[in-house]
Structure formats: structure tokens, C-alpha cells
Amino acid sequence: MSTRVTDRTATVFTLPDAALDGLGTRPFGVYIHVPFCATRCGYCDFNTYTAGELGTSASPQSWLEGLRRELDAGAAMLGRDGRTVPATETVFVGGGTPSLLGGDGLSNVLAAVRSSFGLAAGAEVTTESNPESTSPEFFEAIRGAGYTRVSLGMQSAAQHVLRVLDRTHTPGRAVAAAKEARAAGFGHVNLDMIYGTPGERDEDLDATLDAVLSAEVDHVSAYSLIVEDGTALARKVRRGELPAPDDDVLAARYERIDARLAEAGMGWYEVSNWSKPGAECRHNLGYWDGGDWWGAGPGAHSHVGGVRWWNVKHPARYADELAAGALPVADSETLTAEDRHMERVMLVLRLRTGLPLADLQPDEVAAAERVVDEGLLRRDGDRVVLTDRGRLLADGVIRDILS
Structure with missing residues (x-):
């Protein structure tokens, strides 16, 4: 976690x-x-x-x-x-x-x-x-x-x-x-x-x-x-x-x-x-694709190098904290290697370019192969890509691979 x-x-x-x-x-x-x-x-x-x-x-x-x-x-x-x-x-x-x-x-x-x-x-x-x-x-x-x-x-x-x-x-x-x-x-x-x-x-x-x-x-x-x-x-x-x-x-x-x-x-x-x-x-x-971004404004989320944080939500408090010389950060978290792996699978698999099998653990590769057999993923070289039917069930496909 x-x-x-x-x-x-x-x-x-x-x-x-x-x-x-x-x-x-x-x-x-x-x-x-x-x-x-x-x-x-x-x-x-x-x-x-x-x-x-x-x-x-x-x-x-x-x-x-x-x-x-x-x-x-x-x-x-x-x-x-x-x-x-x-x-x-x-x-x-x-x-x-x-x-x-x-x-x-x-x-x-x-x-x-x-x-x-x-x-x-x-x-x-x-x-x-x-x-x-x-x-x-x-x-x-x-x-x-x-x-x-x-x-x-x-x-x-x-x-x-x-x-x-x-x-x-x-x-x-x-x-x-x-x-x-x-x-x-x-x-x-x-x-x-x-x-x-x-x-x-x-x-x-x-x-x-x-x-x-x-x-x-x-x-x-x-x-x-x-x-x-x-x-x-x-x-x-x-x-x-x-x-x-x-x-x-x-x-x-x-x-x-x-x-x-x-x-x-x-x-x-x-x-x-x-x-x-x-x-x-x-x-x-x-x-x-796992990039970095600075999110500015009330409630905005940011991510840099595996650290994620988000601002206070109300515009008045947001402006007041900045006027007082403070960044208006409400909360933050440092992602573990497990977190980053899970997020990569969840996000990249939704793309048409698909997910490299090299990004998966051995048991996850086996799970992905089972999903291929079910017709929800297809092999594209060294990657797996959602099929048309797989797109309709993308969240379930991701759960099957990560579970």
C-alpha cells in the first residue's frame, strides 16, 4: 500500500x-x-x-x-x-x-x-x-x-x-x-x-x-x-x-x-x-503513460516521480493559504512499487497500443493468457491489446490480470 x-x-x-x-x-x-x-x-x-x-x-x-x-x-x-x-x-x-x-x-x-x-x-x-x-x-x-x-x-x-x-x-x-x-x-x-x-x-x-x-x-x-x-x-x-x-x-x-x-x-x-x-x-x-504533471487550482491533483498530492477544495481556503505563503496541499501519498505497477496495468491496458507482457509478473502473464483465450484480449507481438468485446469489459479484464 x-x-x-x-x-x-x-x-x-x-x-x-x-x-x-x-x-x-x-x-x-x-x-x-x-x-x-x-x-x-x-x-x-x-x-x-x-x-x-x-x-x-x-x-x-x-x-x-x-x-x-x-x-x-x-x-x-x-x-x-x-x-x-x-x-x-x-x-x-x-x-x-x-x-x-x-x-x-x-x-x-x-x-x-x-x-x-x-x-x-x-x-x-x-x-x-x-x-x-x-x-x-x-x-x-x-x-x-x-x-x-x-x-x-x-x-x-x-x-x-x-x-x-x-x-x-x-x-x-x-x-x-x-x-x-x-x-x-x-x-x-x-x-x-x-x-x-x-x-x-x-x-x-x-x-x-x-x-x-x-x-x-x-x-x-x-x-x-x-x-x-x-x-x-x-x-x-x-x-x-x-x-x-x-x-x-x-x-x-x-x-x-x-x-x-x-x-x-x-x-x-x-x-x-x-x-x-x-x-x-x-x-x-x-x-x-505515467508522466508528471502539476495540478494547480482548488482540488487539483498532481503527480511527480511517484509522489501524488491534491489541493484543498474550497476556492476561498485555496486563495487564503496561498496568500499566507503556503502551498494549499490537503493530502499526499508516496506510491509504492506495487501501487505504480497496478496503476500502469490499469491505465496502459486501456490504450489501443496495449500493455507489454514484460510489464507483468509471471502469474499475471498467465492470467492475461487466459483472458486471451476468452477473447477479451489479443496478442500483438509482445503486447496484449483489448479486443472490441474486451473494451466493453475492460475493468473486469484488469481485475482478472491483477487478482
């Missing part, structure tokens, strides 16, 4: 030399968490806050001031004792709703990353956006600031499905926003889908896929609806107001999505992600 240290703040938190010594040998990225949303979606359990929930305790300005301090402190920690801080290869601004910051706000965010960690030549810079808080002027502003990729939350093209999810955008707005982003010069645009929402019909999924393909994006993320504890959706399911997602329906929807996207020239490269060749999200690949 990992070694955990609880209730730590920056007055005591530091990275050990062993974690820093490998910097630059692994991909390095920066994740920025924007905790603000205009409304709360019923299915969402992310660390986000509406203006009414925050009141006067925090604001985008206090968050940005804290963000600058955290990034500067992070660069100083990684550059301790004369070490070279790796230039940032990927930046991902997520949330929450980053587009609520507007073009100027997101430009300031990227400027803060540049001034602290710096950007590598050809860096991938992504921001998530809600279609309703974007415009041609917004896309032109962030493209001019240096963003190279936009990820838009579409979820569905069916109004009644969006209503169940408590999404506020109109069905056609996501496609229009994607086209505006492309017109502003973005070569890489992603649309996020959610499938399996209660009340979604086959024709609703087909309409969503038609809309996605009409937008001519080069990347699609499609996630089955998960009913998270503590959400408004979970309460409705518990009260019997909505049915829980059906596993057989989810499997059929996934196969339909995969087939339609493949026909359009987008292949899967991770179980829930499809892209045209060369349009894979490099930032997410850094997570899956």
Missing part, C-alpha cells in the same frame, strides 16, 4: 529528491482547475461552485491571484537546488467551466503558466468550454493567446436528454461552437458525449452522432453515464423518479458509437476516446 501523509499544508509539504531526480525523463504537463460554473448539472460531482454557493468568499480574481502564486511556488519547488525545470509540454485547463473566464481570463491563465514553468516549443494547450459561454470572439482571443485545442461539452443533441442532465445549452449550440472554433484557426477540436442517460433512445444517440460528425471535429470523447453518489441525479434514481442506466443498453450504445466514428475515420486510442490520426490528446496520454 502507498504511504500517506494527511492534513499537510505547504509549510511542511515538499517533494523528496528521489521524485525530482527523474524530471525531464517523463512527459511533463500542467493541469489548471477552474472551479466556477454558472449552474450545477445534476450528474456532476466535480469540485465546482456556482456564484450563489460561493457568495463573497471567493472570486475569479482571487482564484487567479492564488493560481499565479501556486504556479510560481511549484516551479521553484521543481527547480530546487539548481535543477532544470522541464518546459511544459501540455497544458489542460479544465473545470468547472473555464470559458466563464472569457478570452481575457484564459489568456491570463496561460500567461501565468508561461511565466512560471514556461512552454515547450509545439506545446499542446487545451481548454474545456461550455458551448453557451463561447463566441467567435472568444475563440479568436484564446487562439491568439496560444491555445491550440478546444474541448466542448456537448453531451447530447436531444433536448429531453439534456434536460435530464440539467444541461443548459441548446442542442445545436455545441456544433455551432465547434465550427466557430475551427473558423478561428483551431485544428484540434473535441466534442464530449454522454450516453445511456435515462430516457435516451436509439434515435437520440443517432441524432447526436449525426451532429458530432457534421461538426467535422477531429476528436470525440464518449462516456457512459455514471450515477455518482451525492448528486441530484443519484437522488432521483434512488427515489425511483428515473431508472438507473442499463448495462446492456450501455454496451450497445458504445458499439454504435465506435462503429459510426470508425466509419468517419476516427479510431479509438483509449477506451472512451476516438480521434483522427495525429489528433490524440497528448495531455491525457501523459496521464495514462
Whole structure:
């Protein structure tokens, strides 16, 4: 098991030399968490806050001031004792709703990353956006600031499905926003889908896929609806107001999505992600391939050299701790060799490139061979790769190998 240290703040938190010594040998990225949303979606359990929930305790300005301090402190920690801080290869601004910051706000965010960690030549810079808080002027502003990729939350093209999810955008707005982003010069645009929402019909999924393909994006993320504890959706399911997602329906929807996207020239490269060749999200690949990243913002998670830590969640406390000169670290853990092995199997096996058999212990190789015989994995040289049916049961395949 990992070694955990609880209730730590920056007055005591530091990275050990062993974690820093490998910097630059692994991909390095920066994740920025924007905790603000205009409304709360019923299915969402992310660390986000509406203006009414925050009141006067925090604001985008206090968050940005804290963000600058955290990034500067992070660069100083990684550059301790004369070490070279790796230039940032990927930046991902997520949330929450980053587009609520507007073009100027997101430009300031990227400027803060540049001034602290710096950007590598050809860096991938992504921001998530809600279609309703974007415009041609917004896309032109962030493209001019240096963003190279936009990820838009579409979820569905069916109004009644969006209503169940408590999404506020109109069905056609996501496609229009994607086209505006492309017109502003973005070569890489992603649309996020959610499938399996209660009340979604086959024709609703087909309409969503038609809309996605009409937008001519080069990347699609499609996630089955998960009913998270503590959400408004979970309460409705518990009260019997909505049915829980059906596993057989989810499997059929996934196969339909995969087939339609493949026909359009987008292949899967991770179980829930499809892209045209060369349009894979490099930032997410850094997570899956065991890279390093600094996560800045309330509740953001970081990982460097086998040490993982995460920030306090509330934006007010986040800003206050940084104003007091402390990194806002809530908790941390040092991963053991066993932890790192398990995580590598869990993440890499979800990729289309598969998992090298050399990464497995002898008993795990034997288990993987049994899964091959069951038709859920296939051999590809010295690697094992999920079959089409295996993708539907990926979590179970991973458990079988690791158990």
C-alpha cells in the first residue's frame, strides 16, 4: 500500500529528491482547475461552485491571484537546488467551466503558466468550454493567446436528454461552437458525449452522432453515464423518479458509437476516446503513460516521480493559504512499487497500443493468457491489446490480470 501523509499544508509539504531526480525523463504537463460554473448539472460531482454557493468568499480574481502564486511556488519547488525545470509540454485547463473566464481570463491563465514553468516549443494547450459561454470572439482571443485545442461539452443533441442532465445549452449550440472554433484557426477540436442517460433512445444517440460528425471535429470523447453518489441525479434514481442506466443498453450504445466514428475515420486510442490520426490528446496520454504533471487550482491533483498530492477544495481556503505563503496541499501519498505497477496495468491496458507482457509478473502473464483465450484480449507481438468485446469489459479484464 502507498504511504500517506494527511492534513499537510505547504509549510511542511515538499517533494523528496528521489521524485525530482527523474524530471525531464517523463512527459511533463500542467493541469489548471477552474472551479466556477454558472449552474450545477445534476450528474456532476466535480469540485465546482456556482456564484450563489460561493457568495463573497471567493472570486475569479482571487482564484487567479492564488493560481499565479501556486504556479510560481511549484516551479521553484521543481527547480530546487539548481535543477532544470522541464518546459511544459501540455497544458489542460479544465473545470468547472473555464470559458466563464472569457478570452481575457484564459489568456491570463496561460500567461501565468508561461511565466512560471514556461512552454515547450509545439506545446499542446487545451481548454474545456461550455458551448453557451463561447463566441467567435472568444475563440479568436484564446487562439491568439496560444491555445491550440478546444474541448466542448456537448453531451447530447436531444433536448429531453439534456434536460435530464440539467444541461443548459441548446442542442445545436455545441456544433455551432465547434465550427466557430475551427473558423478561428483551431485544428484540434473535441466534442464530449454522454450516453445511456435515462430516457435516451436509439434515435437520440443517432441524432447526436449525426451532429458530432457534421461538426467535422477531429476528436470525440464518449462516456457512459455514471450515477455518482451525492448528486441530484443519484437522488432521483434512488427515489425511483428515473431508472438507473442499463448495462446492456450501455454496451450497445458504445458499439454504435465506435462503429459510426470508425466509419468517419476516427479510431479509438483509449477506451472512451476516438480521434483522427495525429489528433490524440497528448495531455491525457501523459496521464495514462505515467508522466508528471502539476495540478494547480482548488482540488487539483498532481503527480511527480511517484509522489501524488491534491489541493484543498474550497476556492476561498485555496486563495487564503496561498496568500499566507503556503502551498494549499490537503493530502499526499508516496506510491509504492506495487501501487505504480497496478496503476500502469490499469491505465496502459486501456490504450489501443496495449500493455507489454514484460510489464507483468509471471502469474499475471498467465492470467492475461487466459483472458486471451476468452477473447477479451489479443496478442500483438509482445503486447496484449483489448479486443472490441474486451473494451466493453475492460475493468473486469484488469481485475482478472491483477487478482
